[in-house]
Amino acid sequence: MARWQPDAPRRLAASALDLFEENGYENTTVIEIAERAGLTKSTFFRHFPDKREVLFGGGTVAGLLTEGIASAPPAAGPLDAVADALDALGRTFFTADRRAFSRRRQAVLNAHTELREREALKRIDLTASMIEALDRRGVPSLSARVAAQLGTLVWELAFDRWIDIDNSEDFGPLARQALAEVRATGAARQ
Amino acid sequence: MARWQPDAPRRLAASALDLFEENGYENTTVIEIAERAGLTKSTFFRHFPDKREVLFGGGTVAGLLTEGIASAPPAAGPLDAVADALDALGRTFFTADRRAFSRRRQAVLNAHTELREREALKRIDLTASMIEALDRRGVPSLSARVAAQLGTLVWELAFDRWIDIDNSEDFGPLARQALAEVRATGAARQ
CATH class of the missing domain: 1.10.10.60 (Homeodomain-like)
Known part of the structure; x- marks a missing residue:
């Protein structure tokens, strides 16, 4: 049994x-x-x-993200390290066979405040994991926090597009594209 | 009664x-x-x-933030508009007489997962309020999201310093200082 x-x-x-x-x-x-x-x-x-x-399957994503940041090339800047990690996540976790599940799951989360709260805290914990992983690469604390904030935004943009019913692009390329957009808009003009 | x-x-x-x-x-x-x-x-x-x-007193902060962004000078960039709003918040809400309460409140929130969850969702809702207020200023959607992410980080940095027992600086100046630090680190090198 x-x-x-x-x-x-x-x-x-x-x-x-x-x-x-x-x-x-x-x-x-x-x-x-x-x-x-x-x-x-x-x-x-x-x-x-x-x-x-039950819909927040343990620390898998945090672990993948942390590993991805750790294994980025030494010369990669903080946000590039995050982008590498999102790529890795796209190859191993946000895979095509999980897309329909992720879409349905997100709809259920969005409809329930207590699930949205749990998700919000998980997101903060993920951002904290990114910051720690960047710290271990020797990224100065504030740069790590900025990269993690922008990395979280890149994640959100890529994820929203990835679960969009009209989209067929993979998560990794969507994250790369979102990063380029964030860089084009954000870095120069803020 | x-x-x-x-x-x-x-x-x-x-x-x-x-x-x-x-x-x-x-x-x-x-x-x-x-x-x-x-x-x-x-x-x-x-x-x-x-x-x-009970420790999340309604929509006061969201309202002040939204008004502050709306009343920033027309020529102000998105992140400067957010900084103006944080200044206004420092003058009207995060005032000296609330500092001790805010410090004690934060210690209680940090110690309880269900309060941290509620706080995490409130923060997401605040970020969404900033994005909407920036949208109404005509800021392009992605610029608004980047500014709101960085504005949230500025807020966090300023707030952590403001409730630090060793600090006596007001919230507004702390936010200005945090913004300058985020700009110096983030914008150029990401």
Whole structure:
């Protein structure tokens, strides 16, 4: 019964999203999510502290972003290091097979204040992860914070376009394009 | 009993902060907050939807920020308009008599994930207010988003310094200084 389920978090997230769409976030219980995924309530709680967390699959994204920044070429400037990390994220996480899920997930998040709050804090934590990773590259503290703020904006622009139903471009190129736009507008005129 | 209490939100926030410090956020009830403030539970709920909201006093800050951006000189660039708004905020809201309260409030927010989440969403909403106010000045959409991201960083830097126990400078000048630092670091090298 309690055997190891390596794909449990993903299955639980998929079931949760189905149920939130069908019955609403408020009307869905953890037990229903677990049952729909063919798992138990205790398996759910091994992976997530509560229902609110089920659509925020752990630290995967923060880890990928941190690694991506760390492995950027030594000569890369802070915002280029962030762009490299977004590229890496596009290759390994925001992949084509996750696009439909991400779109549906975002619609559910946008519709619920308590999920928007959780997302907002996750975003701040991600920005903090970027700043730390840039610090470890020796980027001065304030430059790191500026790059992380602009990197977060690049992420948002790229993500919004990536989940847009009319878009078929991959996440990495969308991030590169958004970065170029932000640079063209922001850097010179502020 | 139910007569109009114009200063009720501020009194409720002050009582809530006292009680959160004394007994912890989780252990404090809305009734206790209202009683400490010499008000009723129904007065509390006329001003705040729940306990979580009591330290986030309505839309005052968003309104001041929006007005400040709107009334910046026509020739001011987007980030200068934001700086003008932060100046105005320093004159009317982040005043010397609020500094100790703001410091204590921030310590309570930092210690509770659910308050940090609410704060994170409020910050996103504030950034959105800045973007809208800049849009109304005719600033192109992406420039507005860049200025709002950098303006949020300037705000954070200034606020952290303003509530620092070792600091005695006013909020407005701190914001001007933070803006100069962000410009010096960010704009040229990203």
